[in-house]
Amino acid sequence: MNDGDRERLLLQGNEAIVHGAIAAGCRFFAGYPITPASEIAELFSSLLPAVGGTFIQMEDEIASMGAIVGASLAGTKSMTATSGPGFSLMQENLGFACCTEVPCVVVNVMRGGPSTGLPTSPAQGDVQMARWGTHGDHPVIVLSVSTVSDSFSITVKAFNLSEKYRVPVILLSDEVVAHTRECVILPTSDEVKVIDRIKPSVPPDWYEPYEGDIRGVPPMPSFGAGYRHHVTGLIHDKHGYPTQKSEEIEAFHIRMTQKITRGFPEIQMSREFFLDDAEVAVIAYGSVARSALRAVQDARKHGVKAGLLQLITLFPFPRGNVSPVLSACRAVLVPEMNMGQISREVHRVNQYDCRIVKYNRVDGQIITPTEIFKSLIKL
């Protein structure tokens, strides 16, 4: 290994997530074995000790989620990775992380559901769950990856957003991306932009643990750094103590929502392909976006002015990126490996004459370029 040069590696998506996390400064991983996410835990257990980090396999996913929140409170960037059934178990402590604004990254390598579902088959059925799985109104950021290269770079972004906004970030991969091997050239550590949480600069006596800065995000000290404070999953006032006062409860919710709303331009990420003159478009994410790109290229060869909007951020739903496509195109195809979880979001933001067509597969099979192409030329 030569530190000065970029590394060229043949990696699967799951492995690239680990490399991305370590590059972003992640030094703690807690997890529980589950297909198709287990390789993430395995590689962390091998790589973390050498960089001074810690890996632990917990007794279940509830415990894994609790442990990463604890580690983050102690000042260490932390992550867990799972698939649908484990993600269900994580919802409880994920809500705790939302309520107490503890940065952490949760990877869900989606497989077919519900319940034990299809452990070795790809799906995108957890999209709405990623946004609304834990109870109560809460802020959360959901990102998706479609290539091995993405699995590195979007993981870095996930950590950066999590640290910057003090919010859990959910990274959705799927069985296809997770197990596809591709050649990737990893950036050097100088080239990776890493954002760390802002720590309080005031004397400890002045510190208010839940008073937002100008962005609505409170500075966050590590346990043991002298800024003793209370962290609770009860709705709390700016001092961190439980409150039942309606004005304090409302202020809590408004700040939690606004800290994300203010970051929309940065948080809402997507990629555009051939959209400049497009008359019809595909809106896709995850491994389906790969098939979609090929289908769009084929459609262009057949004289159809097609384009692709690949969503990277799924929630907060990137309305600002989707709306221009809806206003410019006469029809949009939304292919998904679920019954239409993002197409309903596209419908929600559609204020134009644009026709929205769903294309869904829930049979454990990927959506091929040919299928998308056939639907696309009929639009």
Next chain:
Amino acid sequence: MPVPAKLLRHNYLRHDKKFPHVWCPGCGIGIVMGALLRAINRLELSNDEVVLASGIGCTGRMPTYLDFNTLHTTHGRALTFATGVKLANPALTVIAIMGDGDATAIGGNHFIHAARRNLNLTAIIVNNSIYGMTGGQYSPTTPFGAKTTTSPYGHIEHAFSIAELAVTAGASFVARSTVYHAGLMDSLIEQAIKKRGFAVVEVISNCHVQYGRRNKLGNAVDMLKSFRDNSVSVRKAAKMEPEDLEGKITIGVLTNREMPISTEEYDKIREMANEDKR
């Protein structure tokens, strides 16, 4: 230097907001809190180096009042958060405070695995045989036959013995006290915090409001007196026949053993990993 007893509250109770506390008059949890503070004081730990984690329930509210790094987590999960804190910063003294339902029903799996894993953590379990905060439903330590709001005809399940469960699960140090034996409790909690490895102190406590009242056990004082009359030391219990120990509370240190500690073992793994890299 430890501070004099009369200054304990100035040193360790939060000055800003949040009193009065949620506990009923006569509740045993306050006695446990006092013992915890006296133990921390005697060990001369600074407030900054202590992390106190709890779950949900009456006992779970304790960290709110104390001037440490405090973490009031989800129901049953205190030990999972404590595990993350300790692994991320082993220099911190991490203590989990839980109730019987919190630690051994919803958190039972985390409890036995924390004992097996043997991190350098302290778990204090206030066992009052009932879910107090939610209105007196039966818990894993409610005795057979007892009346609760969910066993109005008498309880038909059998109770966990928490300390013995911890011994079997592999904890390094396990002790039991009652809230009557406040002096003993101070000492046991002090030993538990000092112990290198996973240390458990079970404290038998009174919930005269939700448990005592429905089972005709009298008021708080009556229940404390019954703890006094029914407790036997570990040494004395060893000489007694099992049938004579029926209904008795064995108090003192049940086990104290030396085992490898996960955090220290992990340091060795880091060295091995670094050698591989070279």
